[in-house]
Amino acid sequence: MEISVPLFLISGLFLGWALGANHLANVFGTAIGTRMITWMTAALTCGVFVVLGAVISGAGPSGTLGKLGAVNAIGGAFMVALAAGIAVFWMTRLGLPVSTTQAIVGAIVGWNVFTASVTDPGTLTHILGAWIAGPVIAAGFAILLLKLVSKVKRHYRPHLLRADAYTRAGLWVAGAFGAYSLGANNIANVMGVFVPVSPFTTLSMGGLFSLSPVEQLFLLGGIAMAVGVLTYSRRVVHTVGSELLDMSPTAAWIVVMAHSLVLLMFSSEGLEHFLASHGLPTLPLVPVSSSEVVVGAVIGIGLYHSGRQIRWRSIGRIAAGWVMSPLISGTICLLGLFVLQNLFHVPVYREISFAITPPVEARMVTAGLPTAPLADLQEKTFSSSVRFRDALRARVNLTGEQEGEVLRLAEINPIHFDPQKVETLSISWLTPAQQKAIQQLSGRRFPSKWAVAEALAGLTEDWKPLPRTTVNKLHNRQIEEGLAIVYQTFAAPTPAQMPNACPCTPELGPRPPGPRG
């Protein structure tokens, strides 16, 4: 284990702590604000269920690795997590709810700027879409739920005290469920990036149960989140719970339910897959942030009652926080990377080169991409994606999708299935067939990621992506996440990092199965 790994883990734990401190407000803020649940009960419930969610249903590499896929050195990952953590902490100190995902995305954009990497337009769409879509959808949901609850109350006419007891129980159950989901969905934001370099070994408790290295990482991250909830969450809870609008307990419950429903319906790939696989129409997946959804739902309740009670000044302060958090995390990340690289000489990225080699050209032809206008680029190697993209744009007009495909194919990313690493590889969410395929590639070297993907797909169906349909989206996403782990685990030094010798032998694709020499 590298000594630097636990040191780098601290930034993940800090991010977890800041995330926990900020997100109690999303799941219990309105319940505490309406005095239906005490802060202590909420914090303890949230703390316990966050840890359970992280360990039992931790979403593995989903989320972060998808977003942090480009961050290819642990020093860079450290600074991305630290910058996001500082931004979230800062907002928490100001008492503002903040989207952790957006803070992380902002930090990644900072990393992209520092390393002259191309920023995926989808990333920016994610940020901007969440600012608008989240609150608007949530406000609409809250109004619909309010009407529904009013009808139900009018029909059943529960006694005031009975309604109070049901609302209280509903708030607690919804809060506990929300805390569980918070742990399960956000643990990847906190610890996902450290999965390939987990410093732990499997821990067995007297044969009763065992914790894999990943589960230990997630437990640690879950505990960090729980500590954040218990130590530093009061101020944001106050903002969401009572500063925006004076709410009734029923309205508080509606906010929590609107939050859960919006997240489930507009951001659940699982639900989309379920609907598509049963031949039902799917809802568009909109990038929504849970913090923004909660604030939107509170505004919806206020608007339903004529809007006069809403404290727009507080809403404005929160909206400014949404815009500020990715900007702050991006700026901190940029400065931090500079300091880390130049003052502490810590590598914050692996330099990735781009070149149109003959195999790449052949692959481009297969994909129907134009190659003739790019003929003069064949002898050139570009040291950053931005420079390569600019060269492409100067020669040919490509659609965004085509440009992305050329960048993907031309990326020089040597991968070496080091036999020692293959032997010790333990990733619980890979299928046995996927693990076997990795073992079959032991000792082999590849020039780029796509070559590895094709080699693995050639060995087992479990690595083969299905045609791009809504039903197959989840399956393909899982394969992409698995591949991201493989790339990160077996990344070999790039030619730029080894100026005197190129250790890799470019290969077109997988070697036919058989004895390896």
Place this chain on the structure above:
Amino acid sequence: MALSSKTALFGRTRALERQIEEFLDSVSEAGLLFLRGLKIYMTDGVSEEFAETVRDVSETESRGDELRRTVEAELYEQTLIPDLRADVLSLLEHMDRITGTFQANCYRFSIEKPDIPEEFKRDFISLGETAVVCTDSLVMAARAFFRNIEAVRDHNHKVLFYEGECDKISTKLKTAIFDSDLPLDRKLHLRYFTERVDAAANEAEDVADELAIFTIKRSL
């Protein structure tokens, strides 16, 4: 364990609902007992039957007091209905005052033994009946506040109507008293009792006004 504690929580809620209902019953009952006592007094004066009715009103008032204190303590200890707790406590306390007024009136008749001329007895009974209908409407408005908020307005409307009727009856009665040939001391004594019987309706009107505000708050 968690399930049983939740069941216990709902069980406690049900018990508290019953106590609130019983408290409202006690307010209504105190009014009916007062009316019975008033009618007995008008016929037989301070008889044994009247004394028994006064004891019944007193017991009902004590039971109402006890129920109100229990409900208040439970609401605070279990931190129930945090947004409406103050309103509910205020409602219960003011309703309890109406019971107290009925009890106090019974004691006043018992102690001061006003000598009511025959020609005014009918109006006194009519005033008592209307005041009791008025407080009964308030009890129904209070029950609706807990169960069927939309109906509060209807019952409140009746409270205001009957309070107006009480005012008319008491004004007519007081005018008749002061137009009579009775000596001034008796006129003043009878006027005092007219106002005391009418007081329950006036208090009911104040509570109804308060309840209207609580209802608006609750429906927000």
